[in-house]
Each structure stands twice: as structure tokens, then as C-alpha cells.
Amino acid sequence: MEKPRLRKDLQAVPVMYRERRVIVFLDPFKLSGGDVALDAGLYPLLEKLNGQYDRLGLLGALTDLRPDGAPSLEEIDALLARFDELFLLDSERFQKKMREIRDEFFQNPDREPAFAGKAYSAEPDTLRAWIEKLEGELPPSVERSRDTAVSGILAPHIDTAVAGSVYVDVYRRIRAQRYDRVIILGINHREQDGLYSILNKGFLTPFGRIAPDGEFIGSLTEGLPPGTLASDNFGHKAEHSIEFQTVFLRHYLASSFAIVPVLCGGLQDIMPSGGLLSDDDRFRAMYEQLNRLIADSSGETLVVAAVDFSHVGLKFGHGVSADDLLPRAREQDRNILSLIARGDAEEIYRTARDTGDPYNVCGLPAIILFTLLMRESTGDVITHETYREKATDSAVTYASMVFERKGR
DSSP: OOSOBBOTTOEEEEEEETTEEEEEEEOTTOTTSSOEEEEGGGHHHHHHOBSSOOHHHHHHHHHHHOTTTOOOHHHHHHHHHHHHHTTOBOSHHHHHHHHHHHHHHHHOSEEOOSSBTTTBOSSHHHHHHHHHHHHHTSOOOOOOOTTEEEEEEEEOOSOHHHHHHHHHHHHGGGTTOOOSEEEEEEEOSSOOSSSEEEOOSEEEETTEEEOBOHHHHHHHTTTOOTTSBOSOOGGGTTOOHHHHHHHHHHHHOSSOOEEEEEEEOOSTTTGGGOSOGGGOHHHHHHHHHHHHHHHHSSSOEEEEEEOOOOEEEGGGTOSSOHHHHHHHHHHHHHHHHHHHHHTOHHHHHHHHHHHTOTTOOTTHHHHHHHHHHTTTSEEEEEEEEEEEEGGGTEEEEEEEEEEEEEOO
């Protein structure tokens, strides 16, 4: 590479590991076998890998920063070669690898699980035993009235090892119920060139395959305004938010069901307009189309919002400890949960727009759409939890809700 640059899809996280400062690069595709940790002393070089400097330019820039301690040109070359070997650079080697991965994804009629054997067991018996153990440790669930049906679930998408009991607690409430389809509103944690990405593929889980509802998906994606849908659906390849839900759905539901997997992108291109969310043709068309299809389609539909709430602390761009922000972040969470239960999606959006979303609620795009779809149902908050990550002095909040409606 003449002017090397780091990959844009990597997240660099400063971490204290055994009293040593390191920078961990979170790779969504784990191209080098996992995430990559580098000594924090390499930060000055890493910061310059932005496509603006060639080898000599890097040497000059680093010499200006540290005249007595800059690496030699040979050392820079060796580091760049090592970074490329680890797939950290946006190089021809990386591009070739990604072309292979993309081709494989698009040719496969099913989406392979990206996190089986990592976030949860790939062995069905082991996975089932883990879920049953977690459920056995929970208090008995409240019996649901016979004249109501669960129409919606709000569940986390944080690591199942962190929130396993929360997943189990909310999903056990639909045990043995029958649905023809489950619409899962997930979050794309990477950039997406449309508001939504809807994948017409089966999802493979350790418990078996879940087929897509091709007819519903075909109708949903028809006639939407430009920019509503992503140009392709590759974002589903390494995204965890929907995958985690499929594991628990496949375990708890009594019969076969189809899924409609929808990844929601960011709202950043809507918020600067200062208008209402309903002013955006793309959002309005998606909501109206979804709402109409749910009402008109035969059979029963469950809607799942796979969302987390606040992300605070050093890992998420705040200059202070998570503990300094958590009281206000959790207060905002409680306000959002109340607005979801009331069906007030516009107020959720207005608050995020007017405050600039200071606590990084990554689930907002799915939360808002889910809130509109649940306006005819009654929702209750089941849990509201916090995960603290000591190594990065950061925290993530997450919650669960169940929505019910009369009749079936």
C-alpha cells in the first residue's frame, strides 16, 4: 500500500490488561482468528494510518512527534507488514479476503451462525442444558391470562454470557405458543447505506433451521422509497443482535415458525433535519407497510425488538468513568421504557434528537419502530440491568419487556 490506512470497520478500544495498556481492535469478521491486541505505545503510528501518509511520511510524522524515539523505516515496514498479516489494514489482501467472504455469504441460501461456539454453545444438548439451568434459577413466571396473547417482546442483544438469565426470563413467557412468523428488529452495529436491511435467508441455529417468511418479506420490500433498504444485506453476516434471539425462539416456541429478520440502521441522517420522525418518507413507509402486513397476513405474528440501551464510559467516547454517568443514563432508560409502554415513539425520537443521544442508546432505531407497532398492546417492564466492564471503565444497560393484546 502506498498510503496505508486502518480498516474502517474495526473498533479500537483502550484496555488495561495485567497492568499494561493495550489497544484491542474488535474485528466483526475475526479474520485473524479473533480480536487483536496491540501495545498502546503503537498509538502514534496507528493514529497516522489514515491513508494520508506513505512510508516516508509516516517516518517524518513520527520523528516530529518523538525525535529521539521514533522507529526506523525498517521498523515501520515490519510493523505495517505485521498489521497487514493481522488484517488490520484496508489493503488488497484484506479486500481479497472480504470478496471471498461476501461471495460465500450471498451464495449460501442460509445464514450461518456467527457466534455459535463463542457466545453460546454450538452443541444443542449443552445449549439446552444451559438454558434449562438458567431457567431453574429464576423464580416461577407469572401465569398469563388465557384471554391475552403475547404480541411483542423487547429483549437484549448484549452477550448471552452476560445476560443469559434475562433472555431466558423473557422468552420463557412464550413457551409452547404458536406463531406463524416472528419479525425480529435488530440493530446493525456497523454502517449501512439504508435505514433497513431485510434478509430473505434461513437462519441456522444449534437447534435447527428457521426458514424465512419469503412471501411476507417480498411484500414488505416492495415499493419502498429510495434509501429505505440497504443496497445489499451483507450486514447480517457478522451481526449478533438477531442471531441471539433465534436461539431462544427456536428453543421455546412449540412449532415451526418463519422469521422476518430486519436490521435497523442509524437515525443520524434524519435527526439533523430537526423535523419529526414521521416526516421521513423512508421511515413512514416502512412502518405503514409493516403495520398493514401484520394486520392483513394470515396467522399469528410476534414482533421482537433486539435492543440494548445506554453505552457509557471510556470505551464509548465519554471522557469520564461509567460510574459518573450511570445514574443519569439509567434515569433516561426508565423514561424510554415508560414511553415504549405508552406507545409514544415520537417523544423517544424527539428526546434523542434534542439531546444528541448523550448516552449512546444503540437500540433507538428498532425501539422507535417497535414502539409504534405495539401501540395496540399493553407492555410491562420485566428487567432493567447494567453490565460493567472494568477493563474499559465502561458500562452497558439493557432491559426486557413483554407486550400482550386481547384475544388471539
